[in-house]
Amino acid sequence: MLNELCNLNGISGREHAVRDYIISHLPSDAEYHTDPLGSLIVYKKGKAEPKNKVMLDAHMDEVGFIITYITDDGYLKFTTVGGIDERVIFGRAVKVGKELIPGVIGGKAIHQTTAEEKGKLPSVENMYIDIGASSKEEALSHVSLGDAVYFDSCYREFGDGFIKAKAIDDRVGCEILLRLINSDLPYSATFCFSVQEEIGTRGAAAAAYSVAPDFAIVIEGTTAADISGVPEEKKVCRLGGGAVVSFMDRGTVYDSELYKKAFEIAEKNGIRCQTKTVVAGGNNASAIHKAAGGIKTLAVSVPCRYIHSGSSVAEKEDIESTFELARALLAEFSQC
Missing domain, CATH: 2.40.30.40 (Peptidase M42, domain 2)
Incomplete structure (x- = not known):
């Protein structure tokens, strides 16, 4: 599925091919609509109704x-x-x-x-x-x-579990959300496939107001600088280190309790997890956490080398760690 998603074309404001693909892979029991900006908002009923409304977000657009x-x-x-x-x-x-x-x-x-x-x-x-x-x-x-x-860049697997493709940021997040929607959820949840993140987190801002969740989890691809010549303190995160959890970036200072909770849950469930150690970049959390009177928001990302290029690189095991952590956090935030 990630292969197909990355090979689709959809810059900011032109996400329709990605949206159509996602709709075609939704289960029959999922309810969805497209908002006026083009974001796809999906509601999936779980085994129980949650105490808290949780929204998971991933953006469809690419640079x-x-x-x-x-x-x-x-x-x-x-x-x-x-x-x-x-x-x-x-x-x-x-x-x-x-x-x-x-x-x-x-x-x-x-x-x-x-x-x-x-x-x-x-x-x-x-x-x-x-x-x-x-x-x-x-x-x-x-x-x-x-x-x-x-x-013009195709998806390719190489080395020991590595993938190369355009648009890993953030088709990897879309793939993780689709997998969650197609699974048996313990609690009902809302999923937002947002537009125009790369030009100012615009789609997520509108969607967050309409959904108005208690908690939001942004699933992203983030910069990994674990390459030759980069000092240790500047490497941000590493491929093979697992899901990346941020305490701060250029758009958001994340709730410290949610940040700590992510690592507690990861340890409890044996999920590989790491900190984003450089304050850089940003994502839809910058718009979501300020919406609808304020929303507690956490970003969980897949580490990705050469981001915003035609040949980004990620590792399959990190994608699995991010999926598992997102699933565990959804269950935790639904009832905390």
Whole structure:
């Protein structure tokens, strides 16, 4: 399922293919609706009714690009949708528009650059997408201004339990939520597959107001910097270390009791769990915890290398640990 989810295309504001896939994999006893922004809100009845209303959230959108201009000689100018490091853009294969036209992000070749330019990364403003068109008219016969552009990158398994794909952030969260919905839940719960997280946590903000839960659990992919050359205190989290629980990021200071409770439950159930040790990034918790008069919120994430690129890397065992912790936390928060 994660393979299929990651291979789907859905930048912020263009999540319909992901939403349709999720709907097609919901059990017959799940109730759902799509809110005006496009978030999919699912209610699944459990074996008992909970003392507290719990919402689990994962976002459907991925980072990517959008077409802003077409030159007279048929090249496509673009800007980013979400935070993408320019180092992972140049030379990438992409798919463009509704027809998923193949293209390549290009710019001035290295042997054509000046001495000053050779020491700098090319900016997005100086890049273009080459779809093989020879004129503006030819390009316009296939694409339009405002068309979405996606990384062209397939899901692949390698090494000992590793996976490589685009959009692991946050199709891995969507996959975990779908697995929970298709399981026998001890308590009824609400699941939100939100839109537009990558451009400002917009879908979750609207959904949290309408659901108004007592507790929220955000399931995410988060930065792992466990690579060569990074000091120990800057590695954030590690692949193979299990589910990642945050005490603070750039958008949220998490409830300290919920943070402690997550580790207690993990230890009790033999679930591998680790702390996100650097205050960086953010996720839908930043919008959810401030909604509807205030919602107690916790983020549980899968560690992911090279996040927001066409080739993110995660480990299967960490995904399983995150699933197990999410399931245990759902049961705990429903009755605490």
